[in-house]
Amino acid sequence: MSPTETPQRIRGTQDLFGEEARRHAAVVASFERVRGLYGFQRVEVPIIEPTAVFSRSLGETTDVVSKEMYSFDDRGGDSVTLRPEFTAGIARAYLGNGWQQFAPLKLATHGPLFRYERPQKGRYRQFHQIDAEVIGTAEPSADVELLVMADHLLRELGVSDGVTLQLNSLGDTATRDAWRAALVAHFEAHRGDLSEDSLARLDKNPLRILDSKDPQDRPIADAAPDIDAHMSVEAGAFFAAVTRGLDAAGVAWTRNARLVRGLDYYRHTAFEFVTDRLGAQGTVLGGGRYDGLIETLGGPSTPAVGWAAGIERLAMLIDAPAVARADVIVVAEDDSVVTEAIAATQIFRNAGYAAGNVITGAPKKRYDKAVKADPRALVSIRRIDGQPVERLKMLGEHALGFEETLTALRSSARVSVA
RNA sequence: GCGACCGUAGCUCAGUUGGUUAGAGCGCCGGUUUGUGGUACCGGAGGUCGCGGGUUCAAGACCCGUCGGUCGCCCCA
The missing domain is CATH 3.30.930.10 (Bira Bifunctional Protein; Domain 2)
Incomplete structure (x- = not known):
């Protein structure tokens, strides 16, 4: 095959x-x-x-x-x-x-x-x-x-x-028809000097000769009667x-x-x-x-x-629009806290924040990967003494109003506070 | 419909007058390093050089065709 x-x-x-x-x-x-x-x-x-x-x-x-x-x-x-x-x-x-x-x-x-x-x-x-x-x-x-x-x-x-x-x-309609007739008469009189394209336009769409880009047509088009005379x-x-x-x-x-x-x-x-x-x-x-x-x-x-x-x-x-930034990215620092990270991510999303997570790949590179994604805040979860522990790091301006959500996260019993 | 230029890894490109197993950077995956952090280094996966013919001992490089892209003519937003 x-x-x-x-x-x-x-x-x-x-x-x-x-x-x-x-x-x-x-x-x-x-x-x-x-x-x-x-x-x-x-x-x-x-x-x-x-x-x-x-x-x-x-x-x-x-x-x-x-x-x-x-x-x-x-x-x-x-x-x-x-x-x-x-x-x-x-x-x-x-x-x-x-x-x-x-x-x-x-x-x-x-x-x-x-x-x-x-x-x-x-x-x-x-x-x-x-x-x-x-x-x-x-x-x-x-x-x-x-x-x-x-x-x-x-x-x-x-x-x-x-x-x-x-x-x-x-x-x-009357003006347009009169003008059109005058244009056709004008272009007919210069038929021999028009470009090939404009010759075709003369039959199909004579008005179009007026805005021809062909330098050969320009003098004739420029000399054509204005609509104002027929208005x-x-x-x-x-x-x-x-x-x-x-x-x-x-x-x-x-x-x-x-x-x-x-x-x-x-x-x-x-x-x-x-x-x-x-x-x-x-x-x-x-x-x-x-x-x-x-x-x-x-x-x-x-x-x-x-x-x-x-x-x-x-x-x-237009100027390039800004890329949508995540409000928060949750990092599972090792594979033992993946479920906690998934739960935490969902708590943020349910609270109306754009949230993502990094829970796969080489554990030591996860944090850097999250930083590169340029979120407004990072939450990393690792296991300390057998307990999942969450840490928050704000990047850039602090004005996110996470407090209630963080409280929910901390009281979720899945993650204890560092 | 007409014309010009272009087509090499996922992306951006290099590849000398045709000449050994086609390269780099970025990205991806992994390892080491660093250790509250956007580092550095190493390794790996990934290409029938758009496709089909032709010329040649030898074609990613040359020729023809074809498909696609870009720009212009035409037309239009």
């Missing part, structure tokens, strides 16, 4: 452990705290959805739908897809469960998403996002609150220093209300007239929090208003705004 080959992890997935796992958890914990501060309710939606949920809302021609989705037929023959983003599934849930009655609804969630892309720094096939949405209000104040919350979260995470908020308006009065007023709100809340922002969104459903506000510390994956949090989305899923016209942030990207930016 040949040795069994260990199956490999699927490409672009991660096994999070140690510092990586702590970073991930720290991002989620901060998000959970901040979302509570802003009154966003926790919501859970399925990881798997009918394929149509995404193909209809994101747009068939987007890269996400046309080549990045994990789609397959289930055993009943239905096409299902592992969610590549949160918004479409939440919109589907909003419609299907009659959540309109709670509108305007502030929702937050986080979890894994799946996209079949080439892995690289800050980009995985199974990745994780935190997500916040406000559904059912067309008020610019909703955009403002969402943006202020995002800014708050980044400050709480301690990453706001290297991160800037870039803001743009995509206008209302309707209403759309202009909306954008002004958003920026006024941000200023009032003290959130710094910069206008980026070249900022667009890859997905079809965006209107009005579009934004990205960008850093230069993550190489090519500079967007750490992004989103915007998607007033058109719910209609594409067969619902009534419903205004909504939202954003999502990559947990992996945020996790790379």
Whole structure:
């Protein structure tokens, strides 16, 4: 029988452990705290959805739908897809469960998403996002609150220093369509000078040429018409209300007239929090208003705004979270006091202290091993004159309030006091 | 999907222009030392050099393929 080959992890997935796992958890914990501060309710939606949920809302021609989705037929023959983003599934849930009655609804969630892309720094096939949405209000104040919350979260995470908020308006539907037509006309006129990538974008997603990185495209993109020339009065007023709100809340922002969104459903506000510390994956949090989305899923016209942030990207930016320290470690100095050590450990745990023990290995190395684990206190148990005897040693600051627990330990009759 | 670089013990790496039984540090296990303590020393376990072909008297080193990793393009959070 040949040795069994260990199956490999699927490409672009991660096994999070140690510092990586702590970073991930720290991002989620901060998000959970901040979302509570802003009154966003926790919501859970399925990881798997009918394929149509995404193909209809994101747009068939987007890269996400046309080549990045994990789609397959289930055993009943239905096409299902592992969610590549949160918004479409939440919109589907909003419609299907009659959540309109709670509108305007502030929702937050986080979890894994799946996209079949080439892995690289800050980009995985199974990745994780935190997500916040406000559904059912067309008020610019909703955009403002969402943006202020995002800014708050980044400050709480301690990453706001290297991160800037870039803001743009995509206008209302009429504005967006007029601008888009003008852009297409402009790019068509320079068709011969565009890069190969941008030529393809011209048919599929012309707005995207605006933020092309290709130096060949830059002069043409920079010369392209701004949306401002096509902005309707209403759309202009909306954008002004958003920026006024941000200023009032003290959130710094910069206008980026070249900022667009890859997905079809965006209107009005579009934004990205960008850093230069993550190489090519500079967007750490992004989103915007998607007033058109719910209609594409067969619902009534419903205004909504939202954003999502990559947990992996945020996790790379934050300071390393502290390792959880044990409050106390119990050492059995020889094998004759192992049961006493186990009992003592449990007394501490039952009293609410994080406790561990060292009761195996070379007896003379156990104490050092416990010291290396860096607990706040050490209890060593050895046998003296046939009696198990416990000794307490505090390491570092003394403020642990062990007294009651120690009394319990000493009166447990299993261990006498040194 | 395209491109570049990389793949040697659990981890971080060394391994001279191809040349004897592939090494170190850390970690792990054990011993000695120290002895109210985070020390030092010694020893041990652990590798078909990612995998498969090829060149050669000889391959961890060279060539091809493949799988994986990293970074960039694309896309996006």
